[in-house]
Amino acid sequence: xxxxxxLVGRPDHGKTTLLEKLIPELNHRGYRIGTIKHHVHExxxxxxxxxxxxxxxxGAHSVVLSSPTGLGLIRDVSGDTPVEELVDRxxxxxxxxxxxxxxxxxxxxxxxxxxKLADTPLQNRDETWIGMVTDLKQEGDxxxxxxxxxxxxxxxxITTFLKSDKxxxxxxxxxxxxxxxxxxxxxxxxxxxxxxxxxxxxxRDPKEISLTIRRSQK
Amino acid sequence: xxxxxxLVGRPDHGKTTLLEKLIPELNHRGYRIGTIKHHVHExxxxxxxxxxxxxxxxGAHSVVLSSPTGLGLIRDVSGDTPVEELVDRxxxxxxxxxxxxxxxxxxxxxxxxxxKLADTPLQNRDETWIGMVTDLKQEGDxxxxxxxxxxxxxxxxITTFLKSDKxxxxxxxxxxxxxxxxxxxxxxxxxxxxxxxxxxxxxRDPKEISLTIRRSQK
Numbered sequence: 001x002x003x004x005x006x007l008v009g010r011p012d013h014g015k016t017t018l019l020e021k022l023i024p025e026l027n028h029r030g031y032r033i034g035t036i037k038h039h040v041h042e043x044x045x046x047x048x049x050x051x052x053x054x055x056x057x058x059g060a061h062s063v064v065l066s067s068p069t070g071l072g073l074i075r076d077v078s079g080d081t082p083v084e085e086l087v088d089r090x091x092x093x094x095x096x097x098x099x100x101x102x103x104x105x106x107x108x109x110x111x112x113x114x115x116k117l118a119d120t121p122l123q124n125r126d127e128t129w130i131g132m133v134t135d136l137k138q139e140g141d142x143x144x145x146x147x148x149x150x151x152x153x154x155x156x157x158i159t160t161f162l163k164s165d166k167x168x169x170x171x172x173x174x175x176x177x178x179x180x181x182x183x184x185x186x187x188x189x190x191x192x193x194x195x196x197x198x199x200x201x202x203x204r205d206p207k208e209i210s211l212t213i214r215r216s217q218k
Numbered sequence: 219x220x221x222x223x224x225l226v227g228r229p230d231h232g233k234t235t236l237l238e239k240l241i242p243e244l245n246h247r248g249y250r251i252g253t254i255k256h257h258v259h260e261x262x263x264x265x266x267x268x269x270x271x272x273x274x275x276x277g278a279h280s281v282v283l284s285s286p287t288g289l290g291l292i293r294d295v296s297g298d299t300p301v302e303e304l305v306d307r308x309x310x311x312x313x314x315x316x317x318x319x320x321x322x323x324x325x326x327x328x329x330x331x332x333x334k335l336a337d338t339p340l341q342n343r344d345e346t347w348i349g350m351v352t353d354l355k356q357e358g359d360x361x362x363x364x365x366x367x368x369x370x371x372x373x374x375x376i377t378t379f380l381k382s383d384k385x386x387x388x389x390x391x392x393x394x395x396x397x398x399x400x401x402x403x404x405x406x407x408x409x410x411x412x413x414x415x416x417x418x419x420x421x422r423d424p425k426e427i428s429l430t431i432r433r434s435q436k
Contacts, residue, residue, distance in 0.1 A: 016269045023276040034280040035273040043288030045270065046263055051234045051318065055253040058241040061312050062252040068298045070261030073291040073308050080286045090291050092430065094279050100269065173428040174421045181418075189414055190431055196407055200399075203392045209431040210391040212310060213408055213424070 001087055001171055002034065003161040004097040005130075006105070008122065009112035014147065015100050018112055018133060025154045026096065031162060034094035036086055038101035045074055083107065084178050088171045092208070096161055108160075114147070131156060219305055219389055220252065220312050221379040223348075226321040226340065227330035232365065233318050236330055236351060243372045244314065249380060252312035254304055256319035263292055301325065302396050306389045310426070314379055326378075332365070349374060 007015040019035065026033050046053040046063075052074065055063045062075035083102060091097050099107065103122065110131040113121040121132065131143045133153060138144045145153045170186045172179045181189070193211070197203045225233045237253065244251050264271040264281075270292065273281045280293035301320060309315050317325065324346055331339040331352040339350065349361045351371060356362045363371045388404045390397045399407070411429070415421045 016272055020272055020276040023273065023278050027277045032279040033277070034282070035270075035278045036282045036284060037270050037273070039283055039285040041285070043283070043285040043290070045265070045268075045283050045288070045290035045292075047265060050263075052253075052255050052263065054234055054238055055241065055255070058238040059245045059251070060241050060253045061250040062309055064252070064254045064304055064308050065257055065261070065263050066254060066299050066301075066304055067257040067259070067261040067295075069295065070263070071291075071293050071295045071299060071304075072261070072263035073289075074263075075289050075308070077285075077287065077289045081284050081289060083284075086282055086284055086289075088430070090282050090293070091280055092432065170432075171428075171430045172415070173426075174415060174424045175426055177420070179415075179418060179421060185418065189411075189429070192410065192414065193407075193429070193431065196410065197390070197392060197397075200397060200403065202395070203397060206392045206431070207433050208391075208393055209429075210389075211407070211411070211427075211429045212306070212389045213411065213427040214310065214388075215425050 001084075002091055002094050002097050004036075004083065004087055004099060004107055005157065005161060006099040006102045006107040006109045007112060008101075008103040008109045010118055010122065013112045013114050013117055015112050018147070018153075019098060019100065021148075021150045022098065022154060022157070025150050026157070029154065029158065031095040031158075032093070034087075034091040034097040036083065036097060036099040036102075038083075038099065046072075082178070085173070085176075088173065088178065096157065110153075112147075130160065219302075220309055220315050222254075222301065222305055222315040222317060222325055223375065223379060224317040224320045224323070224325040224327045225330055226319075226327045228336055228340065231330045231332050231335055233330050236365070236371075237316060237318065239366075239368045240316065240372060240375070243368050244375070247372065247376065249313040249376075250311070252305075252309040252315040254301065254315060254317040254320075256301075256317065264290075300396070303391070303394075306391065306396065314375065328371075330365075348378065 009015055023033050052063050052065045056074055065072040087097050106128055108130045109128050110133060111121055113134040115136050129142060133145045133147060135147055143156060170190055172181055197206055197209055227233055241251050270281050270283045274292055283290040305315050326348045327346050328349040328351060329339055333354050347360060351363045351365060353365055361374060388399060388408055390399055415424055415427055
């Protein structure tokens with residue numbers, strides 16, 4: 001699972017604008033980036049009138065638009081999807097996920113704060129804050145970056161999140177819930193399953209194994 | 219994996235319009251429907267100006283919009299995604315997938331044909347055609363349905379695709395490629411993995427097990 005970091009801050013302090021500058025610089029350094037926008041209001045993503053929009057309006061649960069260059073999915077969910085599940089399901093092939101808007105979750109956070117727009121940064125700062133991007137001078141111990149110090153912020157993201165890749169990633173979801181695995185159980189499952197799989201035709205060198213078992217509930 | 223059926227036909231013969239009528243009737247009968255639109259032109263799905271659109275424009279590889287009622291994903295792909303992979307990845311929780319626009323694949327097909335708009339139905343009809351929806355009277359052996367016979371078409375879809383659910387679904391993807399499994403290998407993997415998993419805390423009664431193993435390529 002790729003690492004995840006969240007940009008937090010009051011509305012209009014420039015989270016999306018910062019993200020728009022960070023992504024090209026991270027791409028330039030050779031990293032693939034995924035993003036998550038957490039949205040608590042009514043869901044809307046597609047263009048009204050398009051075929052996929054018409055499918056969804058008609059009551060399809062999940063709609064996919066597939067082309068040779070891009071893929072889109074719009075689906076119903078019943079309740080907020082845990083961010084770990086999002087990362088596990090949709091970001092297996094990116095290097096870093098940057099989220100906007102999960103200020104209550106225990107994710108590593110970088111706050112964007114403009115002193116002209118509010119008297120203080122967010123007041124609920126805790127140990128999950130790992131940096132500030134602001135027009136203010138350094139205050140406290142957190143690493144500080146200027147609003148335009150894109151190169152400095154990217155250096156910080158790379159050092160913090162992208163230099164400590166583990167050798168192996170295992171994720172197990174049972175009945176929609178991520179099951180935590182200690183390293184012994186991880187090794188046991190990996191060794192057993194890899195052993196079975198590599199004996200199959202066309203599976204000599206499995207870089208990624210994805211297995212789903214579903215029982216009909218009828 | 220849910221079954222998949224494709225609506226085919228010349229442009230403007232009413233595939234999307236038919237789909238818009240089939241989906242509510244299938245929902246009414248208690249089935250969850252997924253749809254796939256296959257698109258060979260430039261990919262576009264989001265609304266220009268929205269935060270997620272800005273993330274993608276800035277160069278994010280994968281962008282997710284997550285809300286308590288809906289979820290959207292827009293991502294880059296390198297080449298057309300095999301339809302089986304789409305179904306496996308994005309439609310595990312629907313009962314039937316209806317596609318538009320895969321007329322060259324070996325999927326079961328229902329053709330929509332309006333005699334006022336073209337002299338003949340599609341000329342490449344083969345054994346994957348399973349029905350016609352048309353204003354013409356029956357010709358040949360294929361089941362025929364009128365353009366407004368929504369109830370009849372839905373009966374046909376249910377009988378053909380939804381009454382023969384298998385007890386167990388196993389899908390294995392290695393290095394992005396679906397690996398065909400014969401029933402012995404399926405049973406072997408299912409029994410072994412289910413045995414391991416059920417001994418873990420919180421996993422007594424696994425209805426769906428999803429496992430991913432990824433090796434860092436660094």
